[in-house]
Amino acid sequence: MKTYLDCIPCFYRQALDAARIAGTDEIKQKQIVDKISQLIPDFPLEASPPEMGREIYSLVGEISGVKDPFKEIKENSNRFALKLYPKLKQEIDSSEDRLLAAVKLSIIGNIIDYGAKNSLNVVEEIDHLFQGNFTINNENNSTTFKYNQFKESLNKVNNIIYLADNAGEVVFDRLLIEELVEELGEQVIYVVRGKPIINDALIEDALFCGINEITKIISSGSDAPGTLLEYCSPEFIRLYQKAELIISKGQGNYEALSEEDRPIFFLFRAKCPVIAEDVGCKVGDIVLVGR
Numbered sequence: 001m002k003t004y005l006d007c008i009p010c011f012y013r014q015a016l017d018a019a020r021i022a023g024t025d026e027i028k029q030k031q032i033v034d035k036i037s038q039l040i041p042d043f044p045l046e047a048s049p050p051e052m053g054r055e056i057y058s059l060v061g062e063i064s065g066v067k068d069p070f071k072e073i074k075e076n077s078n079r080f081a082l083k084l085y086p087k088l089k090q091e092i093d094s095s096e097d098r099l100l101a102a103v104k105l106s107i108i109g110n111i112i113d114y115g116a117k118n119s120l121n122v123v124e125e126i127d128h129l130f131q132g133n134f135t136i137n138n139e140n141n142s143t144t145f146k147y148n149q150f151k152e153s154l155n156k157v158n159n160i161i162y163l164a165d166n167a168g169e170v171v172f173d174r175l176l177i178e179e180l181v182e183e184l185g186e187q188v189i190y191v192v193r194g195k196p197i198i199n200d201a202l203i204e205d206a207l208f209c210g211i212n213e214i215t216k217i218i219s220s221g222s223d224a225p226g227t228l229l230e231y232c233s234p235e236f237i238r239l240y241q242k243a244e245l246i247i248s249k250g251q252g253n254y255e256a257l258s259e260e261d262r263p264i265f266f267l268f269r270a271k272c273p274v275i276a277e278d279v280g281c282k283v284g285d286i287v288l289v290g291r
Helices: 007-021 026-042 049-064 071-093 098-111 122-130 147-154 169-183 203-208 234-242 251-257 273-279
Strands: 159-163 187-192 216-219 245-249 264-269 286-290
Touching: 007 026, 007 049, 026 049, 049 251, 071 098, 071 169, 071 203, 098 147, 098 169, 098 264, 098 286, 147 286, 159 169, 169 187, 169 245, 187 203, 187 234, 203 216, 216 234, 245 251, 251 264, 251 273
Parallel strands: 159 187, 159 245, 187 216, 245 264
Antiparallel strands: 264 286
8 A cells, every 4th residue: 555645644543653663862763753754755755655654663663672562562461462362252152153253253353453543442342242232243245344355355264364453353363263274274374573573473463362272373574564575584575475365454554555566455443534535444443355
């Protein structure tokens, strides 16, 4: 996905939020904002937003001296989500369509996102679900929720690469991976970021959330808030090029890979107007679209 002009104010907001979370004073915050102001004139709109995100969070780490400012936030997100796991699993067990339920719960987990700061609240969403107000139905007529197409694709493949997004969200991914592995017999490789970037999941987050009990975990090698292939490891690129199917979670991965000519299904919650317009949906919608 290209970068839109409306992304530029968001770049500044992300930088300032990250700088404050890193505990910097106003002088260092100003230094970070000034540096970004120098980068933006030369940043091509043809590049995807994660390209600038990579620069932003690198600057924050360099100037603040804090390489993983979201570490505590990620740990709290993991613990919070794990407490929900038994209830989420019950929701799938009681559903008429286990896969559809797992897909939707996986996408609900995508609201645990500190990069796309928004009004969506994970606690409210989960409460809404458990109060019986969240109807898991088949929305196949939607242009941005292609469940039938997704299900048909699963029937044609044996091997899947699953691109993770955020810490905490990993638990929601686990629900879907369990259905893919245990119920459908798919072979899945779970791919996380290579280095700390916002609250994106690392190997340690996937291990904490128990993904290793179900399937293999690898790092993409990327230090960007999206799977930018030029920054990924040779091991990942080999897997990516041979993949029969790729499940891509989150807005950052959509921004990075939406123009790739690969068998990809994008699963995420549309959390900003720019993404919603690009996809063709409304802010807050759950999205399942394939290439």
